[in-house]
Amino acid sequence: MTDRELILQRIRSAVANAPEPPEIARDYAERHHHGEPAELVELLAENLTGYRARVHRADDAGLPALVARLLAEHGDTSVAVPADLPAEWLSALTIDVRPDAPLSAVELDRTSAVITGCALAVAETGTIVLDAGPGQGRRALTLVPDHHVCVVRVPGQVYPSLPLAVPELDLRRPLTWISGPSATSDIELDRVEGVHGPRTLDVILLG
Amino acid sequence: MSGGTYLGMPSFPVAAKTATHDGRLRGNMHRAMNTIRTRRARAVSELDDWAQLRQAGKEIKDRALRHLDEYLLQIEERVTEAGGHVHWAADAAAANRIVAGLAKAAGAAEVVKIKSMATQEIGLNEALAAEGIDAWETDLAELIVQLGHDRPSHIVVPAIHRNRSEIREIFRAEMGRNGRPAPDDLTDRPADLAEAARLHLREKFLRAKVAVSGANFLIAETGTAVIVESEGNGRMCLTLPETLISVVGIEKVLPTQRDLEVFLQLLPRSSTAERMNPYTSMWTGVTAGDGPSDFHLVLLDNGRTETLADEVGRQALRCIRCAACLNVCPVYERAGGHAYGSVYPGPIGAILSPQLRGIDNPVDASLPFASSLCGACYEACPVAIDIPEVLVHLRERAVEQPGHGAERAVMNAATWLLDHPAALAAAERAASATRKLHPRTLNLGPAAAWSDTRDLPEVPSESFRAWWRKQHR
Amino acid sequence: MRVALFATCVNDALYPSTAIATVRLLERLGVKVDFPQAQTCCGQPQYNSGYRKQVEPLVTRMVNTLAEYDYVVTPSGSCAAMVRNHYPRIDVKSTELAPRMLELTEFLVDVLGVEDVGAYYPHTVTYHPSCHGLRMLGLGERPRRLLKAVRGLTLLELPAADECCGFGGTFAVKNPDVSAAMGADKVAHAEETGAEVLCGADNSCLMHLGGLMRRSGSALRPVHLAEILASTEQEVAR
CATH class of the missing domain: 3.40.50.10420 (NagB/RpiA/CoA transferase-like)
Incomplete structure (x- = not known):
């Protein structure tokens, strides 16, 4: 007998006399905050800031200058971008822009920043979700460089809660959920921001 | 009231003994556990x-x-x-x-x-x-x-x-x-x-x-x-x-x-x-x-299907490895994780390890007893695993193992006595009559495990039962 | 209303003053209380040690002895929890007894509807809520509300009150080092409050803590809640 057959057989005999479980009572809240879209954007900003992401606001006209300023302030000399990132977002940059053609891991390691969009954001948890869709690129892109600038269209991309956001996701795509910069509490439970992922996360709320 | 196994003292207590006397470990654990408990409660x-x-x-x-x-x-x-x-x-x-x-x-x-x-x-x-x-x-x-x-x-x-x-x-x-x-x-x-x-x-x-x-x-x-x-x-x-x-x-x-x-x-x-x-x-x-x-x-699989077959014990498979039960556990805080002799320490480890590995070795046989059954773990568990219930269930299996003969005899005797109130009253009278002779410490078996650190209670001059009878003659 | 006292084996043999205080308190409040003498022990020590078969005759005894009463009152949260929460799993014939088993403070607050029992106790007191009363019965604020209403009594808050004292039945002897370490921390917290009295609603926990306190020469005295509630200007407990 293969391990596959063995495991399946053991499961079937283990649960043979177990009662059929009840219908799952999903009587938990669909959302915990009931504000207007603008208030949800506020909540998202607050929760992102709470986890030490830096939150900025811009409209389409102001975006290129803000992107350029954030990279300059961080001292970035190069920036990786998904090949399909809107060109106007980069129009004020004077540093080395590297479209992911793709870039090798070592090349990414030598690139100081990355700019992407996102699939959606969740206000209650302060989460940004990337799904490798338009303007987001593959997963390694937003991981290896030390500075991630992420653009969220508001209020259109903002969902109040997990129960309202999860059904919107396509799990066949690779998903990365980001809630603040990388962090660890492994030493005496003392939280340190920035271990392996980008140590600086700038979120631009565009709208 | 009841005996303890001093024959073949199991492993958790031995490992925990060292930990409770390690000042640095106690300090590290106490600080960390208090921090995480407060934060979790807030979240x-x-x-x-x-x-x-x-x-x-x-x-x-x-x-x-x-x-x-x-x-x-x-x-x-x-x-x-x-x-x-x-x-x-x-x-x-x-x-x-x-x-x-x-x-x-x-x-x-x-x-x-x-x-x-x-x-x-x-x-x-x-x-x-x-x-x-x-x-x-x-x-x-x-x-x-x-x-x-x-x-x-x-x-x-x-x-x-x-x-x-x-x-x-x-x-x-x-x-x-x-x-x-x-x-x-x-x-x-x-x-x-x-x-x-x-x-x-x-x-x-x-x-x-x-x-x-x-x-x-x-x-x-x-x-x-x-x-x-x-x-x-x-x-x-x-x-x-x-x-x-x-x-x-x-x-x-x-x-x-x-x-x-x-x-x-x-x-x-x-x-x-x-x-x-x-x-x-x-x-x-x-x-x-x-x-x-x-x-x-x-x-x-590695023991999971066997766990699944146990009507009471299978709820341990709901575990999502969040460690909330460790963080609230007073035993874990004092004994430290290593005392559990498993990659799964704490309350969840005490019910998971014996089920995944089997209860026929000294470490796993001791784990179901590594709890005061205070229930803090059940209260904290986000998937409502009734850890105390499973611990007691596994104790029932553990005492079927060799080495519990003396304890079983004590339990049988206690049950017999408690099922015969007249005999119980006589035993109480005998204890009261000799109360001046009772020491505060004993160095034998479970009594020693008690009285190494704690005085034994004094036996009263008469039991409640005896008092009641006098009142209602 | 027919009310029986379930004294518990620990109180019967080692702490009769607690059971006597319970009787006096209830009688003072106008409740005629009976003590059916065929009762002994709820069987918790055996049950929690893994000897379920040895519990069965004791469940039968409890059910037969206490069947005819409207309420059974016990000055022990742990024994009440054993009967109420575990008995129905051991033997279906206990399903009628189980909900009628009440811990003393439940009976006072929920059935009699009193919080001020007319007690007098001129001491500083800190209260340790034992685990089974706290988590299995959900006694909540009942004991502390009763204590606060006692004249002359100053209630001091116990730090980390919800944490187990380390007794745990046979745990105290199977894991004596951890048990004693937990108890020592509980005693230290109680001493921090500066109270004269460490009050609890379970004498098994107080036996453990009292044993530690006597060994270390602590000035704290362990006193069961029932004894504080039973004391009056005329008759002050310990």
């Missing part, structure tokens, strides 16, 4: 529907376990459709064999690892070492444990028994022997220690061909694996190497995508007391041009 109290989420979490897991065969087959089908490979491992040896074979086939002399309870449970690192393959732990706490030639003592924060100055010494002494050394001027600031780990591990991430992980959840509906983490070492392992091997316990199944809305609220708040952990990765098979081109899912 949970933020959600007024916590009880409903907890109930949904329990019911979803119960459903997954009741139809586990169907869900596993569904996962196999979805993962395969998405270009991944599914392997089945009945036990640790089979799983280790599969992983070692895949690593060799990929031409790897080393693998990078994401923190995974399942691979610790099966002793994968040791099995790979025997095949000449180095396994590098990349979670900060696991790195501390690995470099310190130590064992993990907590499910979520494995180096919780170490303080910052101990960690600095480990990094200075060991990093250079395993790759990029720690900087000469390394301080004991957590930020500096994390930076040293970042630099030490980055070269390993960039060159690794094979990564090994576990998974927090497997979504049957879509064949998706989910990993919840904080540092980004998980993302590195899941994204950069060409080959990814995920060893996942069969109980990690969630039936549907929608179930994530429950578990991604329950898990971060229960484990690290966060509204959401910094990074969560989800992937289904392989994606061209994004991440590994070769994905292997190893479905691990």
